Every structure is written in C-alpha cells, then in structure tokens.
C-alpha cells in the first residue's frame with residue numbers, strides 16, 4: 001500500500017454510527033489520532049521499514065489504544081443526555097484499552113484500527129465503532145460470573161471485549177467465512193471462554209440459555225422473541241432496532257426479576273441488518 005493510498009482510505013459507512021451532532025466536538029481529536037497514525041506510518045515509510053503492509057509495533061498500538069479510550073470517554077460525556085451516563089464503567093474502558101483491535105481488522109486497515117469509526121471486515125460487514133462497542137458493553141453491565149450471548153460475531157472484537165468481563169461468551173455469526181475467521185482469531189489470541197457458532201442468531205442458543213446478558217450487533221426490525229425468552233430474569237439485552245435503510249434506535253431491554261419486560265431507547269445508531277430467514 002502506498003502512503004497516498006493509506007491517507008485516502010474511504011469507508012463504506014453502512015455501519016454503526018452515532019448521530020453526527022453528538023460527536024462533532026471530538027472530531028478534531030479524531031483528526032489528531034489520524035495524524036498520529038499517519039505520522040507513525042510516515043516514520044516507518046521514511047525509515048525504510050514500510051513494506052507491503054504497514055507494521056506498527058506494540059508500543060505504537062498501545063499509545064493509539066490509549067488515545068482511543070480518551071475519545072470514547074469524551075464521547076460518553078457528550079452523549080450523556082441521551083444515554084443517561086456521563087462516564088462508562090472503568091472496567092469497560094480498561095478492557096477497551098487492552099484488547100488489540102488491530103488484530104480484528106484486515107491487515108491493510110491496521111494503521112487506522114484505533115480510530116473511532118467502524119471499519120469494513122469483508123462480506124459487506126463491519127467491525128463496529130469503538131465508542132458504540134464501549135456503550136453497548138457498558139449498558140450490558142456484565143459481572144464476572146455472567147454468561148453472555150452475542151448475535152453477530154463479525155470480526156470477534158466485541159466478543160473479545162466481553163470475554164474479558166464475563167465468565168463465558170457465546171457468539172453466533174450467520175456468514176460462514178466470517179465465523180471461521182473469528183473463531184481462528186479468538187483461538188490464536190487465547191480467548192478460551194468464547195464459544196462460536198455458525199447460524200441464525202435470531203433464534204438464540206437454547207443449549208446455553210438462559211443468559212445474563214444478550215447483545216445483538218446487527219439491526220432487527222423487532223426484538224426477536226426467542227432472545228427475550230432466553231434472557232434470565234434480571235437480565236439485560238442491548239439491540240439496535242429499526243429498518244435497514246434508516247437510522248435505528250439502540251434499545252436496552254430488561255427482564256425484571258418477576259419476568260416483566262421494560263424497554264428504553266438509548267441512542268440513534270446505524271448498523272448492518274440482521275439477516276436470515278426468520
């Protein structure tokens with residue numbers, strides 16, 4: 001990849017995006033991060049270290065992760081009127097600061113892996129924006145003994161984040177090659193408490209139900225009843241709901257200890273659609 005090509009990367013934004021107005025004040029910081037990434041890239045290029053795929057060492061990745069977490073925290077403050085949270089849980093931010101997001105994106109996008117934006121992962125799918133991953137994880141309020149179901153494995157990044165907070169993560173992906181790649185990646189990175197499956201996550205994963213928390217990372221036009229059934233009393237589900245060509249609403253669905261369902265709209269978002277024959 002040439003330096004020009006690295007600077008010219010454009011994204012297919014059929015992705016998770018918070019409403020533009022909510023993040024505008026942090027945009028300059030994004031440019032700052034982008035600049036830092038580009039400077040690191042330029043350094044490698046000029047030093048002759050740049051090869052076909054840019055290689056950044058772990059020190060650079062760690063620094064970029066730290067900046068990414070600062071941007072997430074700033075966005076949490078800016079969206080607090082909608083989300084009801086000024087700050088995300090410290091544990092969530094710590095995990096976001098430790099999971100190597102660059103391992104979950106295609107090699108040519110590694111230099112921009114820590115920008116606060118969704119990125120394409122192939123097959124028309126995306127790895128979600130870091131702020132959205134942090135928000136959804138925070139809303140799930142995962143405890144160390146919890147079993148969590150994820151619908152939409154994608155790259156495996158969200159599953160890896162959850163695996164650092166929960167006892168076990170079950171994750172389902174409908175696109176076979178993505179599921180296989182994510183399975184191999186999670187194994188290579190040592191995530192032993194994540195179990196993956198190829199299938200339609202609309203129907204959940206009965207063998208492991210009920211779940212303390214459920215996260216759906218693709219937009220459905222309704223909350224799937226099987227997922228409601230598979231949520232424990234006292235459990236929480238985060239799911240984007242709305243039409244595939246429109247902005248959707250991120251919903252927090254809670255099952256009270258006596259089995260009642262409450263729903264709260266959190267934020268307008270844009271996700272790829274939940275597919276399948278349901």
Ligand code: SAM
Nearest residue numbers: 127152154155157158174201217218274275276
């Ligand atoms: N959580 C992912 C990550 O961390 O990379 C990003 C998920 S991406 C926004 C949504 C994913 O949901 C895609 O990989 C898509 O193939 C998958 N998907 C869509 N419909 C699905 C379904 N019915 N069951 C399981 N996965 C589905």
